[in-house]
Structures are given as C-alpha cells and as structure tokens.
Amino acid sequence: MADRLTAEELAVALREAIHRLNRRVRQSRPVGDLTFSQLSALTSLQLAGALTPRELADVERVQPPTMTKIVGKLEERGLIERTPHPTDRRQVILAATERGRAVFGQFEKQRNEWLARHLQELTEDERDTLTRAAEILQQVAKA
Amino acid sequence: MADRLTAEELAVALREAIHRLNRRVRQSRPVGDLTFSQLSALTSLQLAGALTPRELADVERVQPPTMTKIVGKLEERGLIERTPHPTDRRQVILAATERGRAVFGQFEKQRNEWLARHLQELTEDERDTLTRAAEILQQVAKA
DNA sequence: TCACAGTTACTTAGCCTAGCTAATGAGCTA
DNA sequence: TAGCTCATTAGCTAGGCTAAGTAACTGTGA
Numbered sequence: 001m002a003d004r005l006t007a008e009e010l011a012v013a014l015r016e017a018i019h020r021l022n023r024r025v026r027q028s029r030p031v032g033d034l035t036f037s038q039l040s041a042l043t044s045l046q047l048a049g050a051l052t053p054r055e056l057a058d059v060e061r062v063q064p065p066t067m068t069k070i071v072g073k074l075e076e077r078g079l080i081e082r083t084p085h086p087t088d089r090r091q092v093i094l095a096a097t098e099r100g101r102a103v104f105g106q107f108e109k110q111r112n113e114w115l116a117r118h119l120q121e122l123t124e125d126e127r128d129t130l131t132r133a134a135e136i137l138q139q140v141a142k143a
Numbered sequence: 144m145a146d147r148l149t150a151e152e153l154a155v156a157l158r159e160a161i162h163r164l165n166r167r168v169r170q171s172r173p174v175g176d177l178t179f180s181q182l183s184a185l186t187s188l189q190l191a192g193a194l195t196p197r198e199l200a201d202v203e204r205v206q207p208p209t210m211t212k213i214v215g216k217l218e219e220r221g222l223i224e225r226t227p228h229p230t231d232r233r234q235v236i237l238a239a240t241e242r243g244r245a246v247f248g249q250f251e252k253q254r255n256e257w258l259a260r261h262l263q264e265l266t267e268d269e270r271d272t273l274t275r276a277a278e279i280l281q282q283v284a285k286a
Numbered sequence: 287t288c289a290c291a292g293t294t295a296c297t298t299a300g301c302c303t304a305g306c307t308a309a310t311g312a313g314c315t316a
Numbered sequence: 317t318a319g320c321t322c323a324t325t326a327g328c329t330a331g332g333c334t335a336a337g338t339a340a341c342t343g344t345g346a
Contacts, residue, residue, distance in 0.1 A: 133276030
C-alpha cells in the first residue's frame with residue numbers, strides 16, 4: 001500500500017507519472033488530427049463561448065504569442081473565427097465556428113479513446129481515486 | 144462531491160488536468176537548467192544504471208532519433224557518457240557520469256519546487272489521494 | 287479640450303526544444 | 317553474401333519562449 005510520502009516525494013512521483021502519461025496520450029494521434037494544444041484551446045473556447053486571445057492564453061497558461069500561433073492554425077482550418085471587439089478596436093473576439101463545434105466532438109472522442117479504454121480496465125475504486133485526483137490537480141494547476 | 148464518471152468523462156477530466164499541470168510545471172524552469180525530457184531521461188538512466196539508446200527510448204516512450212537528440216544534449220553537458228558495447232559494436236552503453244549524478248539531485252530539487260510547494264498546501268487526505276493516483280497513472284502509462 | 291506620453295492588445299520575427307518519419311551506414315547473423 | 321538490427325543524420329512540424337513592432341486606448345497637464 002501507499003506509504004505516506006513527503007510533498008517533495010509526491011511531486012517526483014506525480015511529475016513522472018504525468019510526463020509519461022502525457023507522452024502516451026500524445027502518441028495516439030489519428031491522422032489529419034488536431035494537436036493536443038489545439039484541441040485544448042478549442043475546448044476552452046467552446047466552454048467559455050467567446051474569449052479574447054489574451055484571455056484564452058491565460059486560461060491555457062501560455063504566452064500571448066504562443067496563443068497567436070495556435071489560434072492561427074485553428075483559423076486556417078476554419079474551426080474558429082476572429083471578429084472585432086465591439087468597443088475596443090485593439091481587441092479581437094475568438095469563437096468556435098459551426099464547423100469547429102461539429103468537428104470538435106468527433107476529434108475529442110478519438111483523442112480520448114486510448115485513455116478511456118485503459119481507464120475502463122481499472123477497478124471502480126481506482127477510477128474514483130482518479131476522479132478526485134483530477135479535481136485536485138485542476139485546482140493545483142489553477143493556483 | 145465527485146459523481147461517478149464514465150471512463151470517457153474521466154479521460155477528458157484527467158487529460159485536461161494533466162495538460163495544464165504539465166504546462167505549469169514546465170514553466171517554472173530555472174535558468175541554465177535541464178529540460179523536462181532531459182531530466183526524465185537522466186533519471187531513468189540512473190535508476191537503471193546503464194542502458195542502450197534503444198532501451199532508454201523504450202523506457203521514455205519516444206522514438207530512437209528523439210532519444211539520440213536528448214542523449215546528445217546530456218552528453219554535451221558532460222552528464223552522461225557513451226561507451227562501446229563489449230560484444231556488439233553497433234550498440235552503445237549510456238551511463239550517468241560522476242558529474243551527472245552530482246548535478247542531478249540539485250536540479251531535480253529545483254524542478255520540483257513549484258509543485259512541492261503547492262502540494263504542501265493541500266490536506267493530507269488530498270495528498271494521499273494523489274499518491275494513489277500517481278501509482279495508478281504510472282501503471283496506465285506502462286500498459 | 288486636446289495633444290501627447292504611457293499603457294495595453296495583438297502580432298511578427300526569430301530562437302530553441304521536442305517530437306516524428308525516412309534514409310544511411312556500420313555491424314551482426316544465418 | 318543477404319538481410320536484419322542499431323544508432324545516427326537529415327529534414328520536417330508543432331509548441332513554447334522573448335523581444336520588438338504596430339495600432340488603439342487612456343489619462344493628465346497646459
């Protein structure tokens with residue numbers, strides 16, 4: 001069973017687990033797909049409805065120029081669109097297009113397939129633990 | 144409290160949590176530091192003692208050319224060294240140098256600082272949950 | 287009130303790392 | 317000798333970053 005770890009030991013264990021799992025999930029990329037980061041940005045955008053690039057960058061925890069690139073890729077594919085801000089002409093409003101919303105669910109599903117399949121092989125107890133862990137980790141990442 | 148999620152819903156939640164946390168941890172990079180991937184490879188190498196590039200690539204779940212690059216960076220810094228395989232001259236044996244072992248602990252500590260600090264702010268109960276979660280995730284990543 | 291200095295928002299340019307596949311060359315093995 | 321395996325090289329894309337540039341907003345002093 002799990003011994004009581006120090007915060008530092010836990011940090012090591014968690015980071016390694018996350019690092020490897022992250023690589024695994026990224027590897028299972030279907031052809032012609034959106035990347036992880038693109039999908040994440042698209043998700044945030046749909047959850048929020050509409051955001052400025054700065055807001056989206058903050059949510060995604062990247063710098064604005066990085067978000068400019070990601071948004072550019074999504075716009076090229078016609079999945080999101082830029083519209084002018086109603087009052088402040090420096091700003092831009094980003095929102096998913098019809099097509100973006102349509103395409104999204106399908107890719108999201110593929111993307112999760114590998115992980116979901118493996119999670120299904122766990123016990124209910126283990127999945128409950130991971131559910132609580134996901135909440136805690138979201139909280140930590142937000143901090 | 145946590146509702147019972149389907150494996151698919153859990154996959155979404157986990158993936159998002161991991162994605163964001165990963166970015167957070169990567170951001171807290173001290174100057175002149177090793178990258179996440181370099182540190183991870185160095186760790187695996189020390190745990191195993193010595194490995195060939197192919198073996199290390201498998202452990203780290205990357206393709207051999209990717210590992211060639213990472214190993215190159217570590218070698219440049221004098222943290223690992225390549226020695227010829229005793230019987231098979233195609234192969235190479237990788238191992239951490241004295242300096243690699245010395246430098247390792249220190250960077251590892253810095254690397255974990257941000258995460259450890261935030262984990263310390265959690266309750267013991269939450270940390271226990273994360274400890275179990277880390278074990279489960281390692282298992283899933285290995286599968 | 288209005289000009290201009292400072293600030294903010296986004297983008298561009300240029301860099302590095304991390305991944306990948308395809309191809310190459312050296313060495314092993316049947 | 318033919319064919320396989322291992323490591324590397326070459327060349328690509330994506331995703332990060334900082335620094336610098338441009339356009340637009342805002343507030344203050346004459």
